[in-house]
Amino acid sequence: MKNTVNNITNLKILASILLLLTLTLASCNSKGKSDAANTEAIIENTDQEVITITENQFISGNMELGKISMQVFNTVVKANGTFAVPPQNQSDVSAYFAGYVKDISLLPGHAVKKGEVLFTIENPEYVQAQQDFLEAQGRLSYLKSDYERQKELMADNVSSKKVFLKAESEYTVTLAQYQSLKKRLSLMNIDPNTLTGENIRSVISVNSPLSGYATSVNVGKGMYLNPSDIAVTVTNTDDLHIELKIFENDLPMVKVGQQINVRLQNSKNKVYIGKVHLVNKSINAQDRAVNIHGDLVNEEEVKLFAPGMYIEAEILTTTAEHPALPSEAVANIDNDFFVLVKEDNTNFKRVLVKIGATNNGFTQILNASDFAPDTEFLTKGAFNLITE
Known part of the structure; x- marks a missing residue:
């Protein structure tokens, strides 16, 4: 019996030893695998570089x-703007006198020359102005000679001063009327030097003040035109320039002569080179912006653009x-x-x-x-x- 108990005890001890060995081996294997995984991760991370x-x-x-x-x-100042023309290259044309548009064949885009007839207008009042001029012209010759005669007579004490003053007054008033009507006819594009009773007309022409293109036409045949109405806009695009706006905090960096890289809105890969020509010294109170004016370096490129065309630009302020x-x-x-x-x-x-x-x-x-x-x-x- 005693031997049986000892055998059972020995078996329990042996089982405990085997269990302990199994746990130890498992722990070692787990640690080995973990170390291998870490090593593999490091190698993999190193390979990524x-x-x-x-x-x-x-x-x-x-x-x-x-x-x-x-x-x-380059240090740049970004800006947006348009192509524009100087004030002297654009004119809003209107008639000095009211009337009905009699004839016009102009369309936007038509090329015009300085002095060319843009349209004609008609009004019976034009006839009265020509009549008044011819009448004043006719009286003036007589009144001038009477004035000079009365002046000589008064000097010889033959005529009274009162008669002389009356002749002088009539001559002076008529001369003023004559000069005024002469100027009025010139504004009507009627030559007063060639005007006679036979060539009085009720239709006058409105001519272009400069050469360029008709960029807008606001009238049609039969329309009544007031003197304040803008009938046609004529623009000369030969002196097209760059108009940009920059923020006020960029103003100290922008100087005359700096290069401008210009890009069109839908063609940003093509760059046109310009130079800063003028920097405004006043800041717009509404948008807190400053106007910058520039010119294209290549004058031939001016022909590619039109006034009002939107552009994006970079002003090169410093280089390093x-x-x-x-x-x-x-x-x-x-x-x-x-x-x-x-x-x-x-x-x-x-x-x-x-x-x-x-x-x-x-x-x-x-x-x-x-x-x-x-x-x-x-x-x-x-x-x-x-x-x-």
Whole structure:
């Protein structure tokens, strides 16, 4: 009996030892697997920083290598505006006298020359003005001779001063009427020097004050036109210039002579070069903006544009050189910027960089001193590799 109890006790001890060994081995295996996983993760993380590119991949992907170089960067003031013409190159044409439009064949866009008839208007009152002029002209010759005769008679004490003063008064009043009517006829485009009773007319013409294009036509045949009504707008586009608006805080940076890069709203890839010609010294109280006037450097390009055309512009205020890489070489990942640095013939390392301004396809590298002068970067084809 005693032997039986001892055997049972020994079996329990043996089972406990086996259980302990099993737990120990399990613990060791678990730790080993955990350590292996951690090692694998570190290796995997390290591999993410190095990208291997074969020669075939490099050629087929049209990839390129390059180095950090000094590039020109401009400090710019952005502005919006339009093309416009100076005040002397645009005229709102109206008739000096009211009347009905008798004849007009003008359409917006028609080219006109200075002095060319734009339209004609008709009014019976024009006849009365011509009649009054001819009557004053007829009386003036007699009154002038009577005035001179009475002047001589008074000097010889043959005629009284009263008669002389009456002759002088009638002559002076009629002369004033004559000169006034002569000027009135000139405004009607009627030549007073050739006017006779046979060529009195009720229709007058309105001529163009300058050469250019009819940019707006606001009247039609038969319409009654008041002297204050704008009938036609004529614009000469030969002296087209740039009109921009900048914010008041940018005013100290803008000077006459600075370069302006001009882009059309729907064609931003094409840049036209201009120069600042005039800077307004007054700030608009409504929009707190300042007007800037500029001229295109290439005068032939003026013909490509029209007054009122909307433009976007950059005024280059300062210029400086900074180390830079092509913008295509820099990839943005969650507001961190990376480049691929060549380590050997096939391996490229992803490196964090600090960037500054971007201009003309180049990005400033603020920590350029961290790289050796002969360091090569993947300058084309890097973006997709970095972000993958």
